[in-house]
Amino acid sequence: MAARKSAAKSNTSKEELLNYYREMLLIRRFEEKAGQLYGMGLIGGFCHLYIGQEAVVVGLEAAAEEGDKRITSYRDHGHMLAAGMDPKGVMAELTGREGGYSKGKGGSMHMFSREKHFYGGHGIVGAQVPLGAGLAFADKYKENGRVTFTYFGDGAANQGQVYETFNMAALWQLPVVFVIENNQYAMGTAQKRSTSTPQLHTRGKAFGIPGETVDGMDVLAVKAGGDKAVAHCRSGKGPYILEVMTYRYRGHSMSDPAKYRTREEVQKMREERDPIEHVRELIVQGKHASDDDLKAIDKEIKAIVNEAAEFSKESPEPALDELWTDIYAEEVPQTA
Numbered sequence: 664m665a666a667r668k669s670a671a672k673s674n675t676s677k678e679e680l681l682n683y684y685r686e687m688l689l690i691r692r693f694e695e696k697a698g699q700l701y702g703m704g705l706i707g708g709f710c711h712l713y714i715g716q717e718a719v720v721v722g723l724e725a726a727a728e729e730g731d732k733r734i735t736s737y738r739d740h741g742h743m744l745a746a747g748m749d750p751k752g753v754m755a756e757l758t759g760r761e762g763g764y765s766k767g768k769g770g771s772m773h774m775f776s777r778e779k780h781f782y783g784g785h786g787i788v789g790a791q792v793p794l795g796a797g798l799a800f801a802d803k804y805k806e807n808g809r810v811t812f813t814y815f816g817d818g819a820a821n822q823g824q825v826y827e828t829f830n831m832a833a834l835w836q837l838p839v840v841f842v843i844e845n846n847q848y849a850m851g852t853a854q855k856r857s858t859s860t861p862q863l864h865t866r867g868k869a870f871g872i873p874g875e876t877v878d879g880m881d882v883l884a885v886k887a888g889g890d891k892a893v894a895h896c897r898s899g900k901g902p903y904i905l906e907v908m909t910y911r912y913r914g915h916s917m918s919d920p921a922k923y924r925t926r927e928e929v930q931k932m933r934e935e936r937d938p939i940e941h942v943r944e945l946i947v948q949g950k951h952a953s954d955d956d957l958k959a960i961d962k963e964i965k966a967i968v969n970e971a972a973e974f975s976k977e978s979p980e981p982a983l984d985e986l987w988t989d990i991y992a993e994e995v996p997q998t999a
């Protein structure tokens with residue numbers, strides 16, 4: 664892989680780098696395994712993999728504090744793992760089993776964890792954006808200093824409800840970081856075919872929302888951008904837009920004919936810009952770990968993912984009477 668410069672390289676500690684490596688590798692291996700289970704017919708319905716985009720969520724989670732919230736689209740497994748959700752519960756939800764986060768009734772796009780402040784998992788393009796502002800509104804109301812990361816794609820950035828949300832979030836100065844994961848495609852449509860102004864971080868200008876763009880294949884750049892965005896929101900200055908330039912290696916979902924881009928384009932990104940290889944290089948260059956140490960981490964991650972896959976096969980299917988549960992809220996949650 665070609666050597667890359669990284670802005671924050673010099674002052675990143677060994678622990679931090681190894682942590683990024685571990686977290687991104689967990690997402691990558693988990694997603695590869697999910698792809699395999701899908702191929703074996705163990706996962707039904709939709710399944711959108713996050714492979715290639717790992718540095719986005721790992722960098723931003725490093726900028727988050729305990730109690731901060733996150734909400735995203737259907738491309739959500741990486742966000743759950745980075746938020747600290749249990750890989751077993753996530754994988755078992757993918758296979759539709761009782762041990763899954765939604766007891767096997769939600770699937771890939773519909774998982775939540777109040778404990779980890781992860782609010783889904785949303786299949787309707789852009790729908791999570793106003794919900795994210797709502798979460799931030801609750802925090803502002805409670806004056807608890809929390810920030811909400813509201814993730815959406817470049818395609819979703821052209822949705823009407825995003826701009827209604829920008830207006831209200833700016834009007835009410837809500838502590839929300841709008842993270843636009845610009846992977847350059849919305850299903851099979853390249854950004855240049857759909858988008859009149861491709862600089863998505865400037866989309867808040869009309870509402871007075873500042874924004875910037877960062878390299879989403881470089882976890883250190885994402886972390887630095889995240890720190891700035893979070894500081895802005897936490898200090899009471901209102902929303903911030905962070906456009907993160909990234910790339911997905913796999914198809915839009917598991918059923919993608921992949922005719923809208925060349926193999927060479929994908930190959931080039933994998934070879935020259937891979938976010939995990941990048942951190943691996945920094946670790947090796949800085950002599951923070953030997954090849955054997957890195958191999959041990961790879962093994963450890965593989966074991967976690969294999970265990971999750973086993974659990975997702977062994978956990979039973981939900982009982983039929985589960986059809987009648989979790990339909991209406993039994994209590995209105997009153998969180999502090």
Ligand SMILES: Cc1ncc(C[n+]2csc(CCOP(=O)(O)OP(=O)(O)O)c2C)c(N)n1
Pocket residue numbers: 736738786787788815816817818819820846848849850915
């Ligand atoms: C309102 C709505 N319109 C269309 C779809 C079908 N659809 C699902 S994903 C998608 C593309 C979204 O692309 P982007 O926001 O860039 O996210 P990415 O998949 O690249 O992560 C579309 C059009 C949908 N789910 N909801």
Ligand SMILES: [Mg+2]
Pocket residue numbers: 816817818844845846847848849850
């Ligand atoms: Mg996209």
